[in-house]
Amino acid sequence: MRDIPHFVNGQSLIGTSGRFGDVFNPSTGEIQARVQFATDAEMDLAVQAAAKAQIGWASTNPQRRARVMFDFKRLLEDNMTELAELLSSEHGKVIADSKGDIQRGLEVIEFACGIPHLLKGEYTEGAGPGIDVYSMRQPLGVVAGITPFNFPAMIPMWMFGIAVATGNSFILKPSERDPSVPVRLAELFMEAGAPAGVLNVVHGDKAAVDAILHHPLIKAVSFVGSSDIAQYVYSTGAANGKRVQAMGGAKNHGIILPDADLDQVVKDLSGAAFGSAGERCMALPVVVPVGKKTADELRERMVSEIQSLQVGVSNDPAAHYGPVVSSAHRDKIASYIQMGVDEGAELVVDGRGFSLQGFEKGFFIGPSLFDQVKPTMQSYREEIFGPVLQILRAETFEEALTYPSDHQYGNGVAIFTRNGRAAREFAARVDVGMVGINVPIPVPVAYHTFGGWKRSAFGDTNQHGIEGVKFYTKIKTITARWPEGAVEDSAFVIPTMK
Numbered sequence: 001m002r003d004i005p006h007f008v009n010g011q012s013l014i015g016t017s018g019r020f021g022d023v024f025n026p027s028t029g030e031i032q033a034r035v036q037f038a039t040d041a042e043m044d045l046a047v048q049a050a051a052k053a054q055i056g057w058a059s060t061n062p063q064r065r066a067r068v069m070f071d072f073k074r075l076l077e078d079n080m081t082e083l084a085e086l087l088s089s090e091h092g093k094v095i096a097d098s099k100g101d102i103q104r105g106l107e108v109i110e111f112a113c114g115i116p117h118l119l120k121g122e123y124t125e126g127a128g129p130g131i132d133v134y135s136m137r138q139p140l141g142v143v144a145g146i147t148p149f150n151f152p153a154m155i156p157m158w159m160f161g162i163a164v165a166t167g168n169s170f171i172l173k174p175s176e177r178d179p180s181v182p183v184r185l186a187e188l189f190m191e192a193g194a195p196a197g198v199l200n201v202v203h204g205d206k207a208a209v210d211a212i213l214h215h216p217l218i219k220a221v222s223f224v225g226s227s228d229i230a231q232y233v234y235s236t237g238a239a240n241g242k243r244v245q246a247m248g249g250a251k252n253h254g255i256i257l258p259d260a261d262l263d264q265v266v267k268d269l270s271g272a273a274f275g276s277a278g279e280r281c282m283a284l285p286v287v288v289p290v291g292k293k294t295a296d297e298l299r300e301r302m303v304s305e306i307q308s309l310q311v312g313v314s315n316d317p318a319a320h321y322g323p324v325v326s327s328a329h330r331d332k333i334a335s336y337i338q339m340g341v342d343e344g345a346e347l348v349v350d351g352r353g354f355s356l357q358g359f360e361k362g363f364f365i366g367p368s369l370f371d372q373v374k375p376t377m378q379s380y381r382e383e384i385f386g387p388v389l390q391i392l393r394a395e396t397f398e399e400a401l402t403y404p405s406d407h408q409y410g411n412g413v414a415i416f417t418r419n420g421r422a423a424r425e426f427a428a429r430v431d432v433g434m435v436g437i438n439v440p441i442p443v444p445v446a447y448h449t450f451g452g453w454k455r456s457a458f459g460d461t462n463q464h465g466i467e468g469v470k471f472y473t474k475i476k477t478i479t480a481r482w483p484e485g486a487v488e489d490s491a492f493v494i495p496t497m498k
Contacts (some may be wrong), residue, residue, distance in 0.1 A: 002033040006042065006178050006203055007186045007452045009049035010196025015042060021176035021205065026092030027313040027322035029361030035179045037204045043211040046171055046200040051217050053197025054169035060138050062167075069113045069165055072192035076106050079188065083181060087152055088314035089239050090178035092323040092363065095315055098153075105157030107446040107463045112165035117164065117191040118469050131481045137473040139167035140219040140243070144212045146233065147182070148225045150279045150327050158450070159222045162468035164189075164198055171218065172201045173409065177325050220472065222463065224281070224321075226383075227409070227455045231374045234458035243255035244472055245459040249383040250281045250411030250452065253404040254440060255426065256289040256298060257397065257417035258451045264438075265416045266301045270320075272414075272440035273389040274309060274367045277321045278333075280458075282412050282434075282441050286373075286380070286390050288400045295393045299348065299371055302389065305372050306349050306367045313359060323363040324386060328362045333386030337368055338389070340379040346372040351387060375403060383409065397422065405431035411452030414440050433457065 004023065006013040015036030023033040038046075057065070076083070084098035093101070099266060111338045121135040145159035160170040174182035179201075186201045202208060212218055213236045220243040223233040227248030237244035254272070256265055272284035287302075289295035312319030324330050334352050341347050351366025365387060373380050373390040380390060394400035404413045414436035423437045433452035436442030444450055444465070451462030461471040 001173065003029070004033055004035040004183065004203065006036060006038060006046070006353065007183050007201040008042075008046045008197075008332075009053075009200065012192055013042065013045070015039070015203075021203070023090055023177065023179065024326060024363075026091055026325055026363045027315075027359055029327065029363060031412050032089070033180070035176050035203045037176070037327075038202045038208050038211070040207070040211050042204055043171075043204075043208060046202045047142055047215055047217050047357060049197040049293070050169035050171055050200055051378070053195050054139070054141055054167075057164070057169060057195055057198050062119050065165055065167065066115050067108055068189075069115070070194045071162070072189050072194075073106060073109045073113065075188045075192055076102065076109065076237035079184075083153065083184060085315070087178065087185065088183045088322070089101075090180055091152060092277070092314050094312075094319050094322050096274050097321070098314075101151050102153045104446075105154035105161070108158050108161045108468075111446040111464065112161045115165040118466065119473070127479070130483065131479060132478065133473055133479050135477045137166070137469070138476055139473060141168060142217050143168045143169065143220040143472060144171040144218050144220065144222070146173045146209055146212065146223045146225070147175060149177040150276070150281070152178045152181045153185065155224050156185060157467070158464050160199055162464060163472045164194070166469060166472045168472055169198045170200065171212065172199065173204060173212060174201065176203055176205060179203055202335045202376065210236075211232070213242070214240055218242060220244070221246075222471070229443065230458050235392055242469065245451075245461050245463065246457070246464065247281070247452065248456050248458065249409055250283075250456050251284045251286060251381070251383055251407055251409045252282060252284050252412040252414070253288055253392075253407070255404075255413070255415040256287060256294055257398045257415065257419065257422060258291050258294045259418045260294075260416040261418070262301060265298070266305050268416070268440040269302065269389065270305050270309065273348065274321055274387045276304075277324045277365070278387040279385055280323060280441070281442050283385075284414060284440050285384060285388060286392055286403075288392050288394050288403055290397060290400050292393070295391065299369075299391060302369055303348060304368060309367055311354060311364055311366055312356065313362070321387065324365060327363050329386070330365050331382060333365055333388065336379050336382070336384045336386070336432060337388060340370050340373070340377065343374075343377040343379055343388070344372075345370045345374070345377060375406070381408065397426075401426060401430060405429075408454060409452070409456045410454035412436065412442050412458035414438075421481070460496050
């Protein structure tokens, strides 16, 4: 059986812990590899290599670092198919979706190619008599990222792309469920010209997470995962003096006003709710139609649309989505469906009985649709993270606005309407971090920033964009004077600019 090693200081590192995680092919249900779990000593070895490499990397001028990012971008494009196939084989998402995963990460690498401009500081000439004031952004040192299974290419690149471009070195702890693509990214980054030790990949479970959170040389941690673990990472990292951004769960809503184009809405909801088997933090698992007529028509059309969906193996080009990542996760989704039934929601379409001929051991679950969902239901309040769409009816615009605003999560929300005034008011008032107007999955482009509110994010800095640059750097401000002539008496009061 294939063992997936760590990648430390520019080369594969064979682990010695004797602890492994199974890596499945979700389409067949078979174990295809084992991933090694690191010891604390192996984590420390990676951090020490990163600390040593960071000194020279930080002193490399930003333009030369940008050239490495440009070459890395080219290698990503050249190896897109290989990466996508590898990703799909471990995650289960279809090839087209895997290419989208890689592409959205690649776009942050493109943004990082502009790092010479992004690192420019501020300058004030003549702030006082013969005094100039200027600032510079400097890297933090060794930083780390802990990433989830659902985007094994995109989210690591969201993190390390900005971090290494700004002069830091990076420790990546990817999900143990689909770890091969992160290792391959590190290999390609080395091929692009990065020095050994600048980007390291160390595998593990909670023990590896704790090793990162407690290591004194790691200055910052970025995390994406469930909210409970995000809160743990944030509080533990902060208690150890680290800068932390921790992105958590979501329960994104789609508000459907009566004037919306339902033909387009149904297509958008189909992809946003069921694409990637719903395993997206920006999926749209709750739809809020306003008015009975809108709700009834939407329900009828969604049933027809769901019947047209094709669930298949990850390399089937005709499949709309593939299996979920594990049998345990499939069972968890099924338990939430049963919970909704027990709570009194109407199960209009039940996907639990789905089985793919020839792949009966695969981790498949069909699309499900609920109607008559109530905001008090646990199945609504919690994140299901699967191909389940819930219809939560509202009578008015004001009622619809309260549902995403009052929910514990505040990652993303979308409104579908032809009314610009209503959309503008909704965007301004809704208590959610990212808003789409006739856009079902409002993930910002790479030069803006990604981040939710409430229990969807812990910390005050978003990912990528200029917020990412701020997160991975610290500001130094210099006040300079070059006196001429006679020596002046020292001032025994705080300097002012009078």
